[in-house]
Amino acid sequence: xxxxxxxxxxxxxxxxxxxxxxxxxxxxxxxxxxxxxxxxxxxxxxxxxxxxxxxxxxxxxxxxxxxxxxxxxxxxxxxxxxxxxxxxxxxxxxxxxxxxxxxxxxxxxxxxxxxxxxxxxxxxxxxxxxxxxxxxxxxxxxxxxxxxxxxxxxxxxxxxxxxxxxxxxxxxxxxxxxxxxxxxxxxxxxxxxxxxxxxxxxxxxxxxxxxxxxxxxxxxxxxxxxxxxxxxxxxxxxxxxxxxxxxxxxxxxxxxxxxxxxxxxxxxxxxxxxxxxxxxxxxxxxxxxxxxxxxxxxxxxxxxxxxx
Numbered sequence: 001x002x003x004x005x006x007x008x009x010x011x012x013x014x015x016x017x018x019x020x021x022x023x024x025x026x027x028x029x030x031x032x033x034x035x036x037x038x039x040x041x042x043x044x045x046x047x048x049x050x051x052x053x054x055x056x057x058x059x060x061x062x063x064x065x066x067x068x069x070x071x072x073x074x075x076x077x078x079x080x081x082x083x084x085x086x087x088x089x090x091x092x093x094x095x096x097x098x099x100x101x102x103x104x105x106x107x108x109x110x111x112x113x114x115x116x117x118x119x120x121x122x123x124x125x126x127x128x129x130x131x132x133x134x135x136x137x138x139x140x141x142x143x144x145x146x147x148x149x150x151x152x153x154x155x156x157x158x159x160x161x162x163x164x165x166x167x168x169x170x171x172x173x174x175x176x177x178x179x180x181x182x183x184x185x186x187x188x189x190x191x192x193x194x195x196x197x198x199x200x201x202x203x204x205x206x207x208x209x210x211x212x213x214x215x216x217x218x219x220x221x222x223x224x225x226x227x228x229x230x231x232x233x234x235x236x237x238x239x240x241x242x243x244x245x246x247x248x249x250x251x252x253x254x255x256x257x258x259x260x261x262x263x264x265x266x267x268x269x270x271x272x273x274x275x276x277x278x279x280x281x282x283x284x285x286x287x288x289x290x291x292x293x294x295x296x297x298x299x300x301x302x303x304x305x306x307x308x
Contacts, residue, residue: 016234023173028109030127036135039097042072047127049109056112056221058122058228061206068103069094076209076215079217096134104131111223120243130147136205185304192301200294203233204287211283223269223279231284237290237297256292262286 026226027047037043051057072093088109096103108124170263210226219264231242242250247263250256262282269275 001122026111026125028125028127030105030289031130032105032132033091035132037096037103038135038137039099040095042071042095043132044091045069045092045094045105045107045130046089047092047107047109048087049245050085050087051111053084053086055246057086057088057113058089058109058110058225060092060109062202062233064107066092066105066107068098068100069096069105076213076285087284099134101134101136102131103134104129106130111147112221118223120184120231122228162242184189189301189304195299196294196301199233199236200291203229203290207233207287207290211280211287214283215280217277218276218279220270223266223275226283227266227270230283230290234290234293237293259286259289 015289022272026049028047030045031048033044047059049057049059059074059076059149060066061074064071069302072095074090077089077091092107094105106126106129110122110124112120112122147189207229208228210222210229214222228243235242236239238255240253246269251260251263264287265279265282266286268280
């Protein structure tokens with residue numbers, strides 16, 4: 001029975017001819033570990049995927065939309081691989097603040113491939129929709145209640161003084177305008193710096209995880225996964241389409257000319273299967289270079305300069 005299943009997976013690869021077609025024959029499994037949830041209470045969601053071992057697969061990170069839930073953290077289980085298939089499992093910790101009685105979620109996995117120009121590309125495959133029920137802590141009021149007669153005298157208060165309200169709103173609007181004119185640039189600058197720090201912190205943690213997996217299992221799948229993490233962050237930092245650019249195009253950028261040897265060595269590990277002990281060093285150099293670009297961008301914002 002096991003041999004028959006492996007032959008089926010192999011025939012899928014031959015007959016469907018390509019990552020996009022193969023993605024339609026595979027299906028990840030996603031499910032909540034409990035049936036109900038309370039507002040602000042963490043809940044576990046498990047996403048698993050069994051696929052042919054030759055495929056490169058990436059699971060969703062914190063950048064993925066988890067609506068109506070909010071992302072808290074994720075925990076990977078080591079990849080289990082036999083002669084033909086691999087099995088990955090990730091447990092996500094989520095939280096919700098929505099009031100819908102039934103809340104659903106379906107997460108994708110991404111199969112990494114290459115387009116006609118040889119650039120890295122990905123195909124999303126979504127798991128089946130799973131749902132949880134919101135445990136209501138407040139009893140719902142009935143649609144109608146009985147009226148109680150009351151003929152006692154009711155003292156009606158004086159009419160609200162709307163001119164005073166308009167004057168107060170005008171004063172508040174004036175103060176808000178003054179604060180904006182005086183402190184607007186400083187507020188925007190601090191907001192940009194805070195967003196830049198948070199984005200770099202997320203990248204640094206995700207990149208370190210990818211390098212750790214590459215050190216544990218040095219193959220082209222983890223090498224390409226780590227490169228995609230770097231490209232996505234550089235795309236946000238430099239406002240340039242890194243994920244759609246080839247290595248030749250990237251090294252032509254003024255800020256990336258020092259990365260020629262590193263990117264070419266990484267390309268060889270992905271497309272030429274040339275894996276060696278220096279591969280981790282090339283990724284470490286990318287990490288150092290990225291930190292320098294992040295610090296330069298931080299200083300540019302502090303001093304009011306444009307992106308360089």
